[in-house]
Amino acid sequence: MKTHFKTWLLALIALTVMSGLPLSSAQAHGEKALEPFIRMRTIQWYDVQWSTQKFNVNEEVSVSGKFHVAEDWPISVPKPEASFLNISTPGPVLIRTERYLNGKPWTNSVALQPGGDYDFKVVLKGRLPGRYHIHPFFNLKDAGQVMGPGVWLEIGGEPGDFSNTIKTINGEMIDMESFGFANGVFWHLFWGALAAAWLLWWVRRPLFISRYRMLDAGLEHELITPQDKLIAKLVLVGVPVLVLVLNAVTANRYPDAIPLQAGLDQILPLPAQVNAGTVNVDTLKAEYNVSKRSMVLQVKVDNRSQGAVRIGEFASSNVHFMNADVTNVGYIPGRDDVSNNGLSLDNVAPIEPGEQRTVSIEVRDAAWESERLDGLIRDADSRVGGLLFLYDDVMGKRYISSISAAVIPKFI
Incomplete structure (x- = not known):
């Protein structure tokens, strides 16, 4: 018993200390x-x-x-x-x-x-x-x-x-930080007071047991008095009339008001780039090694461009896994969302024009765990997705391919 008490006391002290620490x-x-x-x-x-x-x-x-x-x-x-x-x-x-x-x-x-x-x-x-x-x-x-x-x-x-x-x-200058604030407060208080008065009118008398006894005695017609009916009729008529009158006053005071928009815009995607489709990537297989925290992607690259290309980056869920051998990827080293050495290839030679090559890409980094991406092997839809970036060092071009594949988990 003494041991249990000591354990709970230490846990409480630790929780109190941790609650005062800044948690990023x-x-x-x-x-x-x-x-x-x-x-x-x-x-x-x-x-x-x-x-x-x-x-x-x-x-x-x-x-x-x-x-x-x-x-x-x-x-x-x-x-x-x-x-x-x-x-x-x-x-x-x-x-x-x-x-x-x-x-x-x-x-x-x-x-x-x-x-x-x-x-x-x-x-x-x-x-x-x-x-x-x-x-x-x-x-x-x-x-x-x-x-x-x-x-x-x-x-x-x-x-x-x-x-x-x-x-x-109409040319009037208004401060959006305070415009209409007093008016909004007034009407909130007004409708709140009206609702509270309506509620108090009914709960001022005995409830539940007393009313049940009257129902049981066949006196239900006495539960609602003529005065109750008069108040209800006044509220039923007065509230809609008040709302309509105030709406007319507001519309007359602000005749050029624009209502809140509830439409749906139809904006087409960017037009296909001239070089789009010149480098095609097909994902053949994806395996995730739990112990190594690495994703191995096997892709088939068909280079139909005019220059040799190299795989420089794989981006998924805002994490960028970089190939350290490709220097022109354009990301700043040291950023939290960048793994500068997280991507490696089984064949680092550039893919020449007209060449088709199957490449094994290992994306290995603790970010799979820290960003909770390794949980995809337990998802009902266990598929990996992301963007693969390929670079032409000579012509300075970049090719982007969206890839996806079903994930095969490996535990050893």
């Missing part, structure tokens, strides 16, 4: 919460970059990049017929001022086409100073959020310096 993982936004097959085979982000990571309140920052909508879309995930690009932040630390998809201003949800590539840009404005972990993400209808790569943004300045003034259709 708690500042994330659930980017590892979705099943690996959803993160790997839905929205495949690439070339995502921020204009700056240090700026002040009222200054703008933009995030831009591209994403590929995977052809091998999981059958258990609803098709992206209604999707919304947004920015995940820990509260209202930024405001979104502009958003573009394929160069077009974009305000509504959009229907995405599997197999298509899209270019996006979101412009944000600093609102609250601090250091925050920020992600772009797609909200997929009936599927949830698919997070893009995250970064830490540092916003300087003072909170009081922030301004969010806009010009309305």
Whole structure:
């Protein structure tokens, strides 16, 4: 008994101490919460970059990049017929001022086409100073959020310096931080008071047992008095009339108001590149070794381009596994989402023009475990997906292929 008490006491002390420590993982936004097959085979982000990571309140920052909508879309995930690009932040630390998809201003949800590539840009404005972990993400209808790569943004300045003034259709300048606040508070209190008065009118008298006894005695007609009926009629008529009158007053005061938009944009994917299809990649097999934390992909590369190509990168679920032998991949060493030596080939020789070669790619890194991607071997849809990047060192071209395959787990 004494031993058990001592164990519980030590556990309580440890929990108390740990609760006061800063936990960086708690500042994330659930980017590892979705099943690996959803993160790997839905929205495949690439070339995502921020204009700056240090700026002040009222200054703008933009995030831009591209994403590929995977052809091998999981059958258990609803098709992206209604999707919304947004920015995940820990509260209202930024405001979104502009958003573009394929160069077009974009305000509504959009229907995405599997197999298509899209270019996006979101412009944000600093609102609250601090250091925050920020992600772009797609909200997929009936599927949830698919997070893009995250970064830490540092916003300087003072909170009081922030301004969010806009010009309305009729030329009036209004402050969006305070416009309509008092009016909103008043009507919340008004309807809350009306609802509370209606509730109190009925609960002011004895309930339950007393009313049950009256029903049991056949006195149900006495439960509702003529005064109750009069109050109910006044509320039934008065509330709709009040709402209609106030709506007419508001419409007369703001005749040029634009309602919240609920449409669905139809924006086509980027046009196929001239060099698209000149390097074809077919995934033959995928094996995941649990003990080594490595994925072995066997692919068949058909090089129909004019120059020799080399496999330089495999990207999946915002993690980039790099081939150290290819130097022009364009990623900064030391980034948390980059494994600079995570990709190796059984044959490092460039694939010549017109050559077809079967290549074994080993993607080996602790990121498979730390990013919870190794859980795909326990998923009901155990398939790996991602983007394979091939480079032409001489002509400076890059070829991107979305690949996927069923995963065979290996435990030894």
